[in-house]
Amino acid sequence: MKTGDNQREPSVVDARGLRMRYGSTDVLNGVDLSVGRGEVVALLGPNGAGKTTTIEILEGFRTRSAGDVRVLGVDPEHGDEEWRARLGVVLQSWRDHSRWRVRELLSYLSLFYAPYREGAFDPDELIDLVGLTDHVDHRVGTLSGGQRRRLDVAVGLVGRPELLFLDEPTVGFDPEARREFHALVRRLTGTAILLTTHDLAEAEKLADRIVVLVAGRVVADGTAAELADRIAGKAEVRYRLHGSEHVVEVADSTRYVRELFAEHGEAVDDLEVRRASLEDVYLALVRESELVSA
């Protein structure tokens, strides 16, 4: 879904001025966050920035200190079972039920949703969706890390939620498992997702919008391209001239290269122009914000 489309849709998450204080320490300092219907939003930020705290408040697992929060139109502090059945939650780690078999566990969990969710997933359809068909009768405790994480996602999806929370979904995945997991998330069209990650490529690949949290404050909120515009104009030009290597950071790389060739012609070799990557943008934002809050 395109970000612009959300403006016409009601938000599934709407947090304004969210604050959290543990003892005398402020962990969230007025966070504004929204997620549109069917939108995928990635929450990025360094360790301790407040991502899990934010997500757990939205899930109704922690009580905020201040701010206005609506999730699916309801204040999470007052969310009842019917409200909870509309959410899917995948926590950072979840290590129970090792003796259950995959289908057995999902069939059992789906019973809980029956009174609330008419369209809850059929367990076999869900197992197929997350790519565990070959493991339906395996015990949960025997699954690999990547298979286990897919099962976590299946558990989060059983009730066919309108909103899915994924807290660091691919930690510890090998590249193959990560790629398959990304394909799985992309198949979940229509489900709004709020995910936290430290993997910038993952955020860029999956998210319609990226929100960067530093020291409990939102320091950027936009598409990957919009974030890149924040430090626009900076490109790195590398080249070799008369055998020696040059690396320069320039505002207008096209003009720089044109002038370079006009002056040195064929003496220029191994030319490479590198635009700021999302990682450069992210690190610049974090550094800038940490300097301001220091």
Ligand SMILES: Nc1ncnc2c1ncn2[C@@H]1O[C@H](COP(=O)(O)OP(=O)(O)OP(=O)(O)O)[C@@H](O)[C@H]1O
């Ligand atoms: N129950 C708690 N009591 C006191 N402080 C807490 C509690 N839970 C979290 N914190 C503190 O709140 C801050 C934010 O933690 P949080 O887990 O939300 O960060 P995060 O952005 O998810 O970090 P990470 O990327 O490391 O998972 C940290 O400094 C943490 O130590």
